[in-house]
Every structure is written in structure tokens, then in C-alpha cells.
Amino acid sequence: MQTLNFTLNELLQVKDRIEPFIHKTPIVTSKILNRETGAELFFKCESFQKTGSFKIRGATNAILSLTGEEVLKGVVTHSSGNFAQALSKAANLKGIKAWIVMPENAPKSKKEAVKSYGGIIVECLPTLKSRENTANEIVEKNGATFIHPYNQREVIAGQATCAIEIYQEIDSPDYIVVPVGGGGLISGTALATQCFSPQTKIIAAEPKGADDCFRSLQQGTIIPMESPKTIADGLRTGLGDLTFPIIQKYVSDVITVSEDDIIHAMKLFWTRAKIVIEPSSAVALAAVLISKERFVKKSVTVILTGGNVDIDNLPF
């Protein structure tokens, strides 16, 4: 199978298409964090994105790519995280039904959020098998189109628009650091980089407690994610067969970080930049903080993927 690829024009079309439905998020800087790292840091704040994460980009592009018939029959996905909210909102904007398969033990706050965006929650057992079966049943029963949270062409193309915004604002960054979970964002970022700034190096940031990407790259094959142990709840998913080859081909390195590194980075950013980022975002900043020597005097853009935290259960 050939690695997924996009032309520059294709990506610009995706950007134009989803632009009316998403925020162009700000890129912020911090003198204190520059001083602390010795790097010139730029933070792309997808935490300020609609629904609180970059996921709305891919979800919106997937929704806008449906045919007329598909629109009538609705969409379905399984996610208990940011993609659930994103697909609910993106579908809702177009008056499309969105079934969201969630494990019955998902936090109440996440269920509430999905409902508030208009998603229809369908509960399942907390196993991958049950999630897939439940989603399949909805596809068969209602003719709904399954949208994968990351392992899907339209979703990856949508996530790529985040990097386009970066390249339109920052001239040739040396590095972009991206957290990796299922690999949708980093794949989109890597493919956009090929089109817009091929000399920029893409670095993946991953929790040590969910380091399937690191191990998959080492072994040259997808290592499934088993019992991830990290507070970075957005990064507990395994790679897909679309995203892994892109990561293999275009990602320069993976930096893994400890739970303490994540909490430290999260607290540092909240305190210094006064911006609420979720643990998955902090993974990217943590990667820079523990590898300062690599980034000294470099232009480094860190993608802060989201800002959805459970404020009553903070890890500090």
C-alpha cells in the first residue's frame, strides 16, 4: 500500500473548506520559557480551538466530504475523548446525525460535553471489541457512515490545516513538536510540512507510559497499545495502518516523557503563559524541556493540541 500523500493544492482546498467552521488559533510566545530553554519557542494554541482541541479540523473535513446520501444517513464514531465532541459539533453544524459510541464508564463530564454539542451517545462495554461491534451495528442498522478518529484520509487532511496555519505565520521553523496518540495530527502535520516547509523537522512527543509509537518505530511494525498508563488521556490510542507509514517516513524522532515531566510542563505553562492546556498538550512542551540541548537557538513550534481538562481532578 502506498503511503498517503496530499498535494499542496489539495491541502489549501481543505483549509478553505473548513475555515468558516473553525478558529484560526493564535500562536503565542513566552520570553520566560525562551529563557528557560534557550530556544525560540512558538506555541500553536489549539487549546483555544472550537470544542477545545484540534480534532474539530479533521471532523469538519470528514463531515464536509460526505455525499448527499451519506449526509441523510448520519455518521458514527467511537471515542470518549475530544474527537467525540468534535464530530458531534461538526455534524450538528450541518444538521447531520452523529452517533457517538462511548464506553459506559466514560466520565460524566465527557458525556455531557458530547450531548451539549448535539451528539447521540450510544453506550458500550469498555473494550475495543464492544466499541467496534456497537459502531458496526449502527452502520448496519442506520446506514450511517463510520468516521475514524484518526485513521482516515479526510480526518488527516483536516488535521494538516493546523500546520498550514503555522507555516503561514512562521518562516521555516527548525522543528515542530507534536504529541502522538493515534497519529492523525502528526501525520497531517508531516504531510503539510512536505508541501510547505520540507526542511522543517517533525518530532513526536509521547508519554513513556504509552510509548507504542516509539516502540513501533524501533521494531518497524505497529505495536498495539496495551494498557496505557498516562494522565495524557488523548494519547492512549494506538497507531493506525494509515498513520504509521507516514510517521515512519517523515518523523525525525520520538521523545518520550515521564508522568512527572508532563505534570511539570503543564504547571509551568499554566503558571507562565496563563493558558489552560490538557496533559496531552503538555507532553509536547515536556519533550522540549527534557531535551533542551537539541533545541538551543532553534525555532521550535510546539503544537498544544487541546485544553479540555477535568478541573475537579487535576493531577496537582
Add this chain to the structure above:
Amino acid sequence: MQTLNFTLNELLQVKDRIEPFIHKTPIVTSKILNRETGAELFFKCESFQKTGSFKIRGATNAILSLTGEEVLKGVVTHSSGNFAQALSKAANLKGIKAWIVMPENAPKSKKEAVKSYGGIIVECLPTLKSRENTANEIVEKNGATFIHPYNQREVIAGQATCAIEIYQEIDSPDYIVVPVGGGGLISGTALATQCFSPQTKIIAAEPKGADDCFRSLQQGTIIPMESPKTIADGLRTGLGDLTFPIIQKYVSDVITVSEDDIIHAMKLFWTRAKIVIEPSSAVALAAVLISKERFVKKSVTVILTGGNVDIDNLPF
């Protein structure tokens, strides 16, 4: 004594003078919070200001108003909060010595912050008497100029520039809601409003546990602040003889809020807007949330005064 006043030109000159040394802070909106309140809300984010609060505006103007001789001899203030950091930084930028009198029991994090901005900490006993005596000694011994955190013309003029930025971006707001502690910011806001948008109503927001402004207005005389009980540490100070008459003359109303209201507003803003605000800022949002009927369909600007929180001691 005549109430303090500024001409429009005077305020614009102050704005020009301090502009190179401060941030023009963003004004953000939130569809969710608009929906929740029925008002059109604008949040002026001084939480993103240098040193993490609006205090740098007044401190910078005070420093830039010193004579050549005063510059040589340095400045002194007593504050354990945001003004301590602000004056340290403003003085440091101009290479001026700043003695900061702080009670010996002030949190270590606050002392560290003052040091990091270049302030010279002088410890005193945790009483008003000791603070004043210690500051006076420094004035006498070193010839330093005392800068009051709020009850001083140059400081109030500096704080007024925040409202000027609001009026340059928002056309005739119906209301500006401002937390009140010593009254420096609300006085500056009120005086700027007289010049730039006299029809805009100024509302003070105050914790019930430190409601000296509310009681002072009721009784027509300054009621000293005694044993304030609030997590809004920036609002534990009493009014000054310069600020009180301005508040009496130009502030439409004071809304007092409970500690629960403050914590709820703080959590709500962190969660929805993804911006870290300190309890004193949350007091202003809380005032809007508990008085929704008054603000329905109105254009309401809320000044979020700062974002300096002790992340390891959050009230939730």
C-alpha cells in the same frame, strides 16, 4: 479636596509613554458564556499582561514620572502582591533600585517572583504599622521615593490606560465590570470613561468577605478594611483617600459575591475560555453571573485583572 481628574490628552500621553513597556492585552469572547448569561461579554485579559497583572501599567507610569534625581535614589513600596512584582520590573527596566517591603510571612513564591524581577526585598512584621515604618525608614535612609500601590495620581493614570484600550476596540459598552480592592484600577477606569465613553456604566465587583467598598459607599465615608476573609488576595486592601471620592462620584453600583461564587466563576472561565485567571479576576465574572438579569442583551466588558495563582494551592 477636589476629586482627581484627567484630561483626555493627558491620558493619551500616559498611554503613549508606557506603551513600549507593556502588552496591549487581548479582549476575548466566549459564545458559551454569552449563552449562559444572555449578555454580550468581552473579557479584557490583563492576566496576559507583563508580570501577570494590570499593575505594571501604574507602576511603569510612576517610574517614568520620576525626576532625574529621584531616579538615582530609587523607589520603595509595600506590597506582597502583584504591585510588588510590577514595580520591581518597571524599575528594573530603567535600571532603578526598587525596595519592596513585604511581611516576613509572605509566601515564598511571591518573594521569588519579586526577586526574579530584580526587586530588593525588605522584610517587616505582618502589620500595617510595621510595613509603613519600614518603608519610611528606607525613604529616610536612602532618599528613595515612595510609590503607593494605588492611592497615587501617576499609578491611577497608568491603570486608566486599560480602559482606553477597551474603548479603542469596543464601541460604547453598556457596562464595564471591575474588581475593587484599593481602588486604583476602578478609579483609572472611571476617569478614562469620563473622557472616552461617559455613557458607559462602571460596576464594582467585590468579595462579600472584603466588602469595605460596598460599606464605605453606603456610609459615605471610608470604612477601613479589617480582617478580610477572601481567597481574592488582590482585593484585601482598603480604599484610599484619592480613590474613594472617584468611586463615590463615578461608580454606578457595587455587586458583592460569595467565596463560592468566586470559585465557581474561576473554574467556569478556566474550563470554558482555557485562560488562567486569579481569584480577584473571577470576582468580576462572578458579579455578572449572579446578576444576569441586569446584563441581559447588554454589552458588558469584564476586566480580568490578573492571572497569578499559586498552582499548588488551588481552591478546588
